[in-house]
Amino acid sequence: MESHDALDPRSSLWDLVAVQLRNLRTTHGWTCQQVGDVARASRSHVSNWEAGRRRPNQANLAPLDEAWDTADLLTSLAEHAKNGQDRPRAGSFLEYERTATSIKNYTSDVVFGLLQSEGYARALFRRGGVVDDIDAAVAERLGRQERLYEAKPPKLWVILAQPVLWWQVGDSRVMRGQLEHLLEVARLEHVSLRVFPVSAGWPGVSGSLSLMATSDSEVAYLESGRMGRVVERPVEVRELSVGYDGIGARALPEDQSRTLIEHMLGLMR
Template identity: 40%
Template sequence: MSDVLDPNRSLWHLIAVEVRRQRELHKISGTRLADLLECDRSTVSRIENGLRRLSLAYAGRLDELWATEGLFTHLVGFASATDDGDWFTGLKEYEPRATRLRMWEISVVPGLLQTPDYARAVLSAGLNEDLDRAVELRLARQAAVFERPKPPQVFVILNWVVLEEVFGNATIMRGQLAHLIEMAELPNVSVRVLEKGAGGHMGVEGSFQVLTVDDRDIVYADAAGRGRLIVDPPEVQYLSTGYDRIGDIATTVGPSLSLIERTMEAYQ
């Protein structure tokens, strides 16, 4: 597989080639590198052959091992943010490490706050060939964020459409809104609603999430078909400021939860 890697075509290919180059430069065998990374020899082989992407954790260890001054960490960060059709790999790397998540959602409950039934209803609207697997992955993503020893601070602003757009049926919607209220009662979770009549605002451009990771912000911006990770500081600042402006006109926490509860009771 290493013969078909093209560093001119893909940052991930460049990373794979550079891992092998650095290993050979330092005269370390694949088995020895696996021992240093505390992984299987097959993992090293798959990374070098482009069959497995280098994780941020392994990238950091390689930077320390070979004194590359953050080279692999930076490469993985930029590769994860590249809109190459597999944006979710990067998002899954960052979410479990984030200390703060700020979400603006325009049409559906954010994936991290979805019930299994609601998630299945949402995912079935797409072209998922294995719906059970898609739901399983979404629940695993939730567990990686909320079931770790120190879960992040989570701030959510929902467009009013989220409460009224029915996915599945009334029973599923009632359960989902009840789950939102339950999650909002956690000390690290805040849920607010942007009600009807808010007028024009930055949120109409689409849903996005601002993640604070290693004391810096990155953004995942939603889009039709797939989204993208954004690490460019000016663009990150633009969307982070946009989140604050949406928050300025959103309903406060108490009234928002009352609105969610009233909407939930309407689903009979």
């Protein structure tokens, strides 16, 4: 299968740019070299654009729009992709989470949603100011956690960056409750909780990375601040999975992670 066959223009704007670029090139009977000459890029760059391995910029696409008289189609699509690629797709992410048979998560800033205590979640929503109904948002988050207690729960691997245990969300009572909740959930047979220590160095990921496997697919979800992106292309999911494995290789074992959380909890009492 050629690499461009793996593109999914229905779920990725950058894939749509790649598909449209290739369609326009073949419709006009141009070679990749001819496109490169006009776009001020090499032939290999054009090939990589069409395969979705690299992304053209506005300066590359504008002369092609002019040459092909496309009414700025390519530059407009690229602008939307650039500005919209990281917009939240929470609905899609939550649907994958609801049907996942296994979930792997690394979080560098706050406790992963499936492991948040009620008080911690409430304090986050109050601090964030992004929801109108805090009670409903907290109830929805706690409702997501019910899957962990079903007869056939998903296997859950979570790695928390060590600073997540330090940064106070809410008051000290909230943080104590959150650490106690982590220790309780970690006792579940299908949950693995580990800590990525600051001594391991920069992990290479900011925010949150989730890898979810369902009965028929594997996807990833990247989130930083208020922005999120679902990744469905297999090649990207594989790359992110390798990155997660690298983080896991440097994280503390489960028993040492538990000892560290217990130590943090002791300091707060």
